Structure formats: C-alpha cells, structure tokens
Amino acid sequence: MSVLRKPFLYLGALWIALVPLAAVAAGTATVVDRTSGSGETMKLAWQDDGSLRINVDAENPDEFMLIRDGKVYAVAFEDGAPLVMEVSGMLKAMGGMLQNGLGADQPLPADIASVEPTGQTETVAGLPGRVYRITAVDADGERTSVEAVLTDDARAAEMTRVFMTGILSLFGQGQADDFLAALPADGKGMLRYGSDYALGSISGQAPHADQFELPAPPVDLAEMLKRAQ
Template sequence: MFSKNALVAAVIILCFPALAWADGSASIMSGGETTTVEFSGEKFLRMDAPEAGGYMLLRDDKLYSVAHEGDRVMVFDIAAALKAMGGSARQESFWDEDVVEVVSFENTGENETVAGIRGEVYELQALNREGKKQVSTLVLTEHPIVVELSAAMFRMSETLVNAIGDETPRSLLMMKDHIIAKDKGILRQGEDFEIISITENSPSAERFALPAEPMKLPFGG
C-alpha cells in the first residue's frame, strides 16, 4: 500500500513536547521522495503517498491508508489489515534497527538554516549491530511549528508500532531520549530527511475525514 520510505518518514521525526497545539502543513523529503504533510494538533495528520495514489491518515488514535482506483475510493484500517495478515506482516521490518548504542550526541556549536528556520547542528555517534561506529548530523530547533509537526508524526509512528505489534525500535527510543526530552524538532537528519517548507495554517476538517468506511479484508491469519 505504501512504500517503506513513507513509513520511515514518519519515524524519523520524533519530538513530543508539552506545548500548545497548532495546525500547519509541510513539504518533507525522505529517502529521495518529497511528501506533503498536513496536521492539526498531535492527533490528526495526513501524509500524501503519491506512489500509492493516495495518502495515510491519522485520526482517532488509528492509522488508515486511503487509495484511489479509478472512481473507487478504498480505505483500510492499517491495524486491522496487519492483524488479518498475521505472521506475513512481520516478514520484513518497517524499521531500520542499525542503532544499538549511542556513543555521543553533542551540539557542535554550529548553526544551519533549513526551510527558512535557524537550527542548531548536532553530531550523533552510534554503534550499529556489527559494532561499527556511525556518525550522522542532525539540525534541531525549538521553533513551535516544527516541534508541532514532530509531535503529530511521532504519534503516527507510535500508532504504527502498536499496529504491527513490534517492540519499540531502539532507534526510536534513542531519538526519544535525546530529542523529545529536550523539546526540540528535527529540521534535517543527514541526507535521509529534510523539511523543505513548513507553514502555520489551519487545514480544513474535511482533510482529516475518512472519505469512506474502512473495507473489510477477505483474508485471515
């Protein structure tokens, strides 16, 4: 239904701050693909998935996929779909589990502007499963609208983890400890993720409404 990059995009952004909720929209780049995201508070998020001819929708603490086939609109409850698929849903992990241990996470003292927003540059050094050190650069900010986007996408990631039934990935826990606790949002992470543009606005409620009832899947576990 949706590419791994679209799902990973939801995992990369990981902040969950104690701030007043806002609404907005953003264009993000993940895995070489550009995606549009609209959000309202932390509980409503719509992420376009052009390669699937539709979008992902977070609402009511549930995650849905919406696709168009000609004039037909198909809505799937992702948790229900994964449950129906049983063990086949676990054949390939959605998560990149290369991070085993964080060696250091430090502010370099440098600044970088991404999408017109000034951020601080951090260097992350971590060990992978083979014991090799990996180094990546992150640009973080306390800008409220970026932190807000992060909160909504973290909720989507958390919902997806629960739907799959996996343990929370170490990489997700690592980012939670080192970024969420500091009430920051990610503007850029290496060449894997970057906010291209972000605007504070109020998408209409219809953008987060289900266009049809979720389909009942014909296959069982």
C-alpha cells in the same frame, strides 16, 4: 508505486528522522525525501487531536495515509471511486518484525550513544538550526553516526510530536522517549536528517477538517488477505 506499498516504505524510513516533542497543535508541512534519488516531496497535515494525514506524493491528493482515533488507513481512488483500507494490524506486524530483527533495516536505533554539536549552523526551510552529530547503537551493538540539524522552533516541534506519536504507537515501537531525552533541550525539532530527509516548508495554519474524513467506509486489509488465501 501503489498507495499501499510506497507509504509503508516511506514511513519505515522516515520515522527516525522525526522525534516526539511537547505540545500538539494543528499545521501543515512538506518533507523532501532523497532516499530514492528523485527528491520527492511528501505533505503532512495534522490536527490538534493528533490526527495525521500523509500524502506521500504532495502533487497527488488522491492517495494518502490517514492516522486518527488510534487507527491508520490507506486511501486511494480507482476510476474515481474511493478505496479505504484499515491497515493498523499490518503496521503492528511490521513493527514486531523490526523489533525482532527480521526487517531489512531497523530504522529506530536501540540506543543513542551521543549527540554532539559540531559548532556549525544551517538554515533549512527558512528556519535556523544547529548541526549535531548523532551516534546511535543498533540492536546488534553496531554504532553509526549521522549529521542532523536541530531547532527549537515551535512549529517544527509540533510537527515532529504528531508524526512520531502517531507512527510509533501504531508500529509498537517504544524507543522514541529515549531518543528525545538524548537530544539537547534547545534542539528538539528536526530540520534535516543526514542527506536523506529535510523539511521543505512548514505552516502553523490549521488544515481544513475535511482532509481528515474518510471518503468511504473502510475495509480491513488483514481480513481481506486472509480471505484471499
């Protein structure tokens, strides 16, 4: 699947699994995505300023999404030549469709009805967490529940903060603060969400700055599509 299509599918499904938290610091992490049944691993890298790089396939460093300075870029290499597309406009349009109920699914719930502890504990990626049952109400008033593992680990908090502030601002979604407020004070980091997503590894070591540089001048994807019509 191309760098344009697969990251959009990933971002639309994963954004609810990570919630905004307090301070921002640099680091790296991997997230295991089991939604396709293959258990693919994504790699996240972020800087103190909130810049975020997402390698949808951790084994393929040549295809990634880069969020920085309020914009998002899709980067790929074709025959060794870099191709950089600025796709912020497309993401905002997708966010509008989700808010209007035009998407196949609305990943972020309209409201959190309850977050209840199960009394169980679970260790994910070497981090201890507590298991909760999160019940959400979607835009149509339907309730769904999912099991999540939450932690107060500072590194997990930093990762989720950067991911959500970057993604939700671009999609134009505004429910993240409400989702955060519903979580327990000592469980603001998400280690696992249902059976679909789980933290694979995390490090507080800052990634090299060159991972956040564009390998070529960007082109605007929305403009490209308009001209092609």
